[in-house]
Amino acid sequence: xxxxxxxxxxxxxxxxxxxxxxxxxxxxxxxxxxxxxxxxxxxxxxxxxxxxxxxxxxxxxxxxxxxxxxxxxxxxxxxxxxxxxxxxxxxxxxxxxxxxxxxxxxxxxxxxxxxxxxxxxxxxxxxxxxxxxxxxxxxxxxxxxxxxxxxxxx
Numbered sequence: 001x002x003x004x005x006x007x008x009x010x011x012x013x014x015x016x017x018x019x020x021x022x023x024x025x026x027x028x029x030x031x032x033x034x035x036x037x038x039x040x041x042x043x044x045x046x047x048x049x050x051x052x053x054x055x056x057x058x059x060x061x062x063x064x065x066x067x068x069x070x071x072x073x074x075x076x077x078x079x080x081x082x083x084x085x086x087x088x089x090x091x092x093x094x095x096x097x098x099x100x101x102x103x104x105x106x107x108x109x110x111x112x113x114x115x116x117x118x119x120x121x122x123x124x125x126x127x128x129x130x131x132x133x134x135x136x137x138x139x140x141x142x143x144x145x146x147x148x149x150x151x152x153x154x
Contacts, residue, residue: 041104
């Protein structure tokens with residue numbers, strides 16, 4: 001059976017669902033905002049707005065394309081155009097993936113903590129680290145005291 005003829009029915013991406021539009025097969029946002037992440041996307045939508053999310057995602061691709069053109073124009077890299085183009089396209093996908101996950105995480109952070117958002121979560125984690133360090137220092141002191149006691153007994 002020919003794989004290209006198989007019709008895979010997929011749910012519309014979270015972005016198209018939020019905009020109430022039909023999600024095309026080649027939707028540029030489907031890999032980054034799949035239907036399974038609709039709840040996370042709705043939080044990000046409330047924070048940033050769908051048009052701004054679309055602008056951010058497109059801005060990353062435009063910046064990457066400009067950078068790739070500048071590299072291709074340099075005389076040193078002319079011989080390696082094919083290899084460089086595949087490297088740059090994988091870098092673009094990676095950057096867009098990181099941006100999409102950051103957008104979703106920030107939306108989720110603001111949903112959990114509407115006052116401080118991601119900053120509040122980071123502050124809470126820093127505070128927990130400091131508390132663990134203090135506890136660790138206390139344990140080290142107790143171990144040191146116990147070692148001294150056992151050495152005195154011997």
